[in-house]
Amino acid sequence: MYDVIIIGAGVSGSAAARELSRYQVRACVLEKAEDVCCGTSKANSGIVHAGYDAAPGTLMAKLNVRGNDRMGELAEELDFPFSRKGSLVICREEEGLLALEELKKRGELNGVQGLEILNREQVLELEPNVTKDVIAALYAPSAGIVCPFGLNIALAENANRNGIEFYFNTEVMDIRKTEKGFLLETSAGVYETKYVVNAAGVYADQFHNMVSREKLHITPRKGEYYLLDKSAGDHVSRTIFALPGKLGKGVLVTPTVHGNLLVGPTAEDIEDKDGVNTTPEGLAAIAGKAGQNVSGLPLKKVITSFAGLRAHEDRHDFVIGEVQDAPGFIDCAGIESPGLTSAPAVGEMVAGILKDKLNLEVNPGFQGKRKGILDPSKLTMEERNELIRQNPAYGSIICRCEMISEGEILDAIHRPLGARSLDGVKRRTRAGMGRCQAGFCSPRTMEILARELGEPMEAVTKSGGGSRLIVGTNKDRI
Missing domain, CATH: 3.50.50.60 (FAD/NAD(P)-binding domain)
Incomplete structure (x- = not known):
């Protein structure tokens, strides 16, 4: 019980x-x-919203602002990537200025601090790659990005x-x-x-x-995304939104905490609660809409696309x-x-x-601090060399795109609630998230998983269940 x-x-x-x-x-x-x-x-924009969008008085509004306020402190306590970059809502037509003012007023009613409407010159000074058609934007300095x-x-x-x-x-x-x-x-x-x-x-x-x-009644609302290579990550410095519509905040362009550029999502109400497939129509819509607010998007640098579902309740x-x-x-x-x-x-x-x-009593043994997986790239060369001397696994690079070592993968497997699949390793270390999308590092990561979990290679999965990558043996195929 x-x-x-x-x-x-x-x-x-x-x-x-x-x-x-x-x-x-x-x-x-x-x-x-x-x-x-x-x-x-696992499949969303990774945005820490400022809180100007939700209707005042709703739980969305109250909890958005409170969650935003807590995110910085929580990132320090639990050691996960978060950056308070700010965001811009782009207005390209005179008719949209009223909606921009309404967003600002709504945000202020919700308790969002620092909201400001910028003119064209101010916007372009902050973000030179925003469309030259911009006439104004709502600037929210408290917005940020996080690794979901x-x-x-x-x-x-x-x-x-x-x-x-x-x-x-x-x-x-x-x-x-x-x-x-x-x-x-x-x-x-x-x-x-x-x-x-x-x-x-x-x-x-x-x-x-x-x-x-x-x-x-919850409707799965599908959103499709493009993820661009890190070489495109500085195309914008802040999250760039369109003016919100009835289905949400529209297609955005944002840097990620890991240095990539993310473009999306679409918004399509579907019936399938597991319908996370991408579609040619959805991806084409992203390309068309994103370019309305950000010029020169380097979509040739897309390294993957994906889709996620939002749980939209009727109210x-x-x-x-x-x-x-x-x-x-x-x-x-x-x-x-x-x-x-x-x-x-x-x-x-x-x-x-x-x-x-x-009538719960306080847990006297509660430990609010957590240390994430060590990132050797944040060490000095001397510190990294010493780490490798102490544990040679940190000197064995498994994922070349993201420069992830065997030491990091071992940590991901053996820490609390450790990884048991390729995707589990990927979410914890980013091994497989780079330009080649796991084309190079999957076999070695599978070997490490099999060895550490005491399983045959055939038992290693991409994401649990029946998602095995190896079926049978050489003997079976002869």
């Missing part, structure tokens, strides 16, 4: 787990995938370090109310708990609807709180953009609800 079971190890579920670990509680996270950060949280994998993994690792259990490859199939709480039937057995936190992304409506007469607001006709069931649903920004505040809110409901 658990006090709390969290469904979903994305950024919301992991943030809730980390904040809950501040208290004395028996809790676990159930995740159907093979790792944390395998759903919406880094944030999610850091939250989960720290939660686990403080006593929260994680179970992977454990898909929740059914939820039933009991006298003591809830019984969860999963692909890996039955779990029982007093409280459930429903942080299941695009599937959160299905779990909510199992226990409540008041139904939720277009976060749904967080105890379900009225299902006491003990806490929704954390409809967490679409600015969900990544809001995650620290979402975690606080969910943990606060559970603290009051369960």
